Amino acid sequence: MLFSKPRARSFLLATAATLALGFACLDASAFLRAVPAAAGAEAPAPADPQPAEQNQARRAIDGKAIHDPANPEARRLQTIEEATRHLPYDANGFPDWMRALQEGKISPRSDLSGKAGMEVLDLDIVMKNTREMPHVRFPHRSHTLWLACSNCHPAPFEARAGSTQIRMADIFRGQYCGQCHDRVAFITFFSCQRCHSVPQGGASR
CATH class of the missing domain: 3.90.10.10 (Cytochrome C3)
Known part of the structure; x- marks a missing residue:
């Protein structure tokens, strides 16, 4: 099959791009596979949370305006930082509820009376x-x-x-x-x- 020079160049560029994408996918697939922990190894400690403005997850959610800023009463609402300031945070900048439970920061009830287990x-x-x-x-x-x-x-x-x-x-x-x-x-x-x-x-x- 013969191509003109412009078509041949386009064909080669497209082929190179396809190969590069394929290798990138293979590389990402290998990266995403879990690696077994060594026998007896302790679970890694949770990563320290990043400041909200540096965290992709927090920026994605905090950037959505759900209250009318023109309403003066909106300023009376608690921010997530105020409401959860006594709780541990995960690496994404949100409350780590399991750590909060394990550390006794919260004590969920099984019913309203709190007597049932x-x-x-x-x-x-x-x-x-x-x-x-x-x-x-x-x-x-x-x-x-x-x-x-x-x-x-x-x-x-x-x-x-x-x-x-x-x-x-x-x-x-x-x-x-x-x-x-x-x-x-x-x-x-x-x-x-x-x-x-x-x-x-x-x-x-």
Whole structure:
């Protein structure tokens, strides 16, 4: 096949761009794969939160004006920093609710009286339909420390493994896990590794 010089140059540039994109995707795929921790190694300490103005997640949310600045009463509303100043923050600049629970900063009640105990289930579920990403480990314990089974079952999740088809696109739209995450719990879009934590090939049920 013969090309004129301009067409040949365009063809070569397009081919080079395609190859470069392919190598970049392969490189990113390798980067996103989880690496097993060494035996006996302690879990890494949470990273120190960045100032809100330096954090991509905080900028993405704080930049959205949801109150009318012309309303003088808007200034009476608490900022997130004022409302959560006594809580630990995660690396994305938002409250780390699990650390707050573990450190005794908050004490969720199982009912209004606070007399009943929580029914804690210590069971991890590994979700393997994650394509090139590491598998997802869902820890029941960290959720049932302050949520009842009825908060999640039978809706939005059926209480049978594999019966509910979950897609990241749905989570980003506020469905399934997105009913809590991206609202109160940690931001999924900036915290992939917190769920995708099990290396492919090494997951256990």
